[in-house]
Every structure is written in C-alpha cells, then in structure tokens.
Amino acid sequence: MKQLILEIDEITEAKINAAAKSAGLSIQQWLKQIIDEKTVSTWPDSIMALPGTWQDIAFAEELRADEGQNILREKF
Structure with a gap:
C-alpha cells in the first residue's frame, strides 16, 4: 500500500477530522471514500x-x- 504525504492548514485539518468523525470513519477511510x-x-x-x-x-x-386548426391572423 502506498503512502501519501499531504500538507494542509489547521482549518482544513479540523474540517477533515470533524467530517470523518461525523461519518464514523477513520481519516484514511473518509479520505479514500471522498477520492473514490x-x-x-x-x-x-x-x-x-x-x-x-x-x-x-x-x-x-x-x-x-x-385542438383543431389554427386560424389566420389579420395583418397589421
């Protein structure tokens, strides 16, 4: 299995942690699911x-x- 090093800011890390926890998944599982x-x-x-x-x-x-036939319009 390959490893991936990813540099992210603290806000993004917090979002990932919260989303993974909310989904009941590990961070690896959650990221794999998103990528899939x-x-x-x-x-x-x-x-x-x-x-x-x-x-x-x-x-x-x-x-x-x-609906029947259309009738001709009068000219202006």
Missing part, C-alpha cells in the same frame, strides 16, 4: 436502472391533435 466518489468513471447502478422506468411523453403533434 470524486474519481468514479461509471454511473452508479441506481442511475443505470432508470432508463425505461418512465413512460415517454407524447410529441407536440399528438398533444395538439384534438
């Missing part, structure tokens, strides 16, 4: 399951089929 989320190269399964789960809407012509 930000570098994902595929869509999550929940998104991949969406296509085809909703009904397509009608085209404009179909929606206007029962």
Whole structure:
C-alpha cells in the first residue's frame, strides 16, 4: 500500500477530522471514500436502472391533435 504525504492548514485539518468523525470513519477511510466518489468513471447502478422506468411523453403533434386548426391572423 502506498503512502501519501499531504500538507494542509489547521482549518482544513479540523474540517477533515470533524467530517470523518461525523461519518464514523477513520481519516484514511473518509479520505479514500471522498477520492473514490470524486474519481468514479461509471454511473452508479441506481442511475443505470432508470432508463425505461418512465413512460415517454407524447410529441407536440399528438398533444395538439384534438385542438383543431389554427386560424389566420389579420395583418397589421
């Protein structure tokens, strides 16, 4: 396993510590989770399951089929 040395300011360190503690993770686990989320190269399964789960809407012509014909406007 590789090691990474990262220089950060005290405010950033406090934010990382608080976020990791809030998530119930070690700092290493929390940072790995953030890196994994930000570098994902595929869509999550929940998104991949969406296509085809909703009904397509009608085209404009179909929606206007029962409205009759437009009338000509008078010229100015």
